Amino acid sequence: MPHRRNVPKNQRRILAERLKELDCLYSISKISERKGLTLDGVIRRIVRVIPGAWQYPAIAGGRVRLEGKEYRTRRFVPGPWVQQSPIVVQGAVVGAVAVSYAEKRPERDEGPFLEEERNLINVIAQRLGEVIERRWSERRLVEYQEKLRSLAAELVQSEERERRRIAQALHDRIGQVLALANIKIGALLEASADPKLTRDLAAVRALVAESIAETRSLTYDLSPPILYELGFEAALDWLAEWIGQQYGVVVEIDGNGHGAPLSLQWRTTLFSAVRELLVNVAKHSGAKSAQVRLHRKGGMIGVSVADAGVGMDPARQGKGELEGFGLFSIRERLGSxxxxxxxxxxxxxxxxxTLSVPVGKPETT
Ligand SMILES: Nc1ncnc2c1ncn2[C@@H]1O[C@H](COP(=O)(O)OP(=O)(O)OP(=O)(O)O)[C@@H](O)[C@H]1O
Ligand SMILES: [Mg+2]
Known part of the structure; x- marks a missing residue:
């Protein structure tokens, strides 16, 4: 027959108190691990479980202050019977947690409060500090990601702008000077009676003509005016030819956007994205041909670039990791x-x- 020991009454009471403390700390960890709760929600719930762990829960209230904000239970009374502990994050006090009694109770270790309650409130403040620190660093991470995203978008956009600026300068300044030189040489040639001079002038004119052709093709490579003048589909035809010449990859274009209205911004974004994708086919896929397909479904215009080459490492897909700048910037720019x-x-x-974009104006600039 097992020996039954009688637990003295005051020890039973102490055990019950420790149980309340454990319960309180357990609830705090549960709440702070709960998915989908904002920091606000977490603190609002935590503040409610605190008073239950004190000796006189019926007259106890809880309060958490954090950076000018206050969360308190109904029973919290900021009177003479308050016990509190600072919340510290990375060495700085960012707030405090407090427990109050609404009525007078016998004097104990710290006013009406027990030494155990002092320890408990300190532990609660420390837990809160940890929870807040974690949430803040998560928020900072998200902010960094957003900043990076808009930087990537801005980078692609400014590259496009810069390409266009250089193309225009090439065309307007150098192209036109060369054209003028060409005309002048033509006039000299006509006036020349000296066969040696005529031969030399003809050679110079050939050189100037070559420079004009080079300038024109450089201008196009940088920023095809077709994109601005004739639109996306005409520019794709030009791009197909350019990829063929530069990389020896045959590009077939299939379907069309049914004349869907694409704003200038979408046109330039999609154009530079398709150029990058086709260069990727040439650089990475090993395929000798690529298919560009345009389609329209509902309010969306889709452009897909396909090849029958080596394929990507499945571990790399969709995760953004190990991507070069090409795919990353397409994703960020379109996403934004x-x-x-x-x-x-x-x-x-x-x-x-496959790239899909809504018909009409893009969301942001
Ligand atoms: N068409 C493709 N076929 C096979 N692999 C590809 C293809 N396109 C991309 N990849 C793979 O995905 C990776 C990421 O492509 P991404 O365009 O982002 O970078 P990159 O082309 O390597 O460099 P960057 O574009 O910055 O010059 C490539 O390095 C390549 O391994
Ligand atoms: Mg690339």
Whole structure:
């Protein structure tokens, strides 16, 4: 027969108190781990479980102050019977947690409060500090990511602007000076009676003509005026030819956007994205041809670039990790403007990257 020991009454009371403390700390960890709660929500819930762990829960209230904000239970009374502990984050006091009694109770270790309650409130303040620090660093991370995203978008946009500026300068300044030189040489040639001079002038004119052709093709490479003058689909035809000449990859263009209205911003964004995707096909896929398909579904215009090459490493897809700047910037730029990018690829079976954007104006500039 097991020996039954009688637990003295005051020890039972002490045990019950410790149980309340454990319960309180357990609830605090549960709440702070709960997914989907904002920091506000976490603190509001934590403040409610604190008074229950004190000796006189019926007259106890809780309060948390954090950076000018206050969370308190109904029973909190900022009177003479308050016990509190500072909340510290990275060495700085950012707030405090407090427990109050609404009525007088016998004097104990710290006014009406017990030494155990002092220890408990300190532990609670420390836990709160940890929770707040974690949430703040998560928020900072998200802010950094957003900043990075808009920087990437801005970078692509300014690259496009710069390309256009240089193209224009090439065309307007150098191109026109060369054209003028060409005319002058023509006039000299006509006036020349000296066969040697005529021969030399003809050679110079050939050189000038070559420079004019080079300037023109450089201008196009940088920023095809077709994109601005004739629109996206005409520019794609030009791009297909350019990729063929530069990389030896045959580009087939299929379907059309049914004359869907694309704002200038979407046109330049999609154009530079398709150029990057086709350069990727040439650089990475090993395929000798690529297919560009335009389609329109509902309010969205889609452009896909497909190849039947080596395919991407599945571990790399969709996660953004190990991407170069090309895919990363396409994703960020389209994403920030309300568009989407999806990639399907299988080892040895090729890659298809689809860009979809809403018809009409992009969301942001
Ligand atoms: N069409 C493709 N076929 C096979 N692999 C590809 C294809 N496109 C991209 N990849 C893979 O995805 C990676 C990331 O492409 P991304 O364009 O982001 O960077 P990159 O082309 O390597 O460099 P960058 O574009 O910055 O010059 C590539 O390094 C390549 O391994
Ligand atoms: Mg690339």
């Amino acid at each position: 403007m309300g568009g989407e990018v999806s990639i399907t690829s299988r080892r040895g079976k090729g890659t298809t990257v």
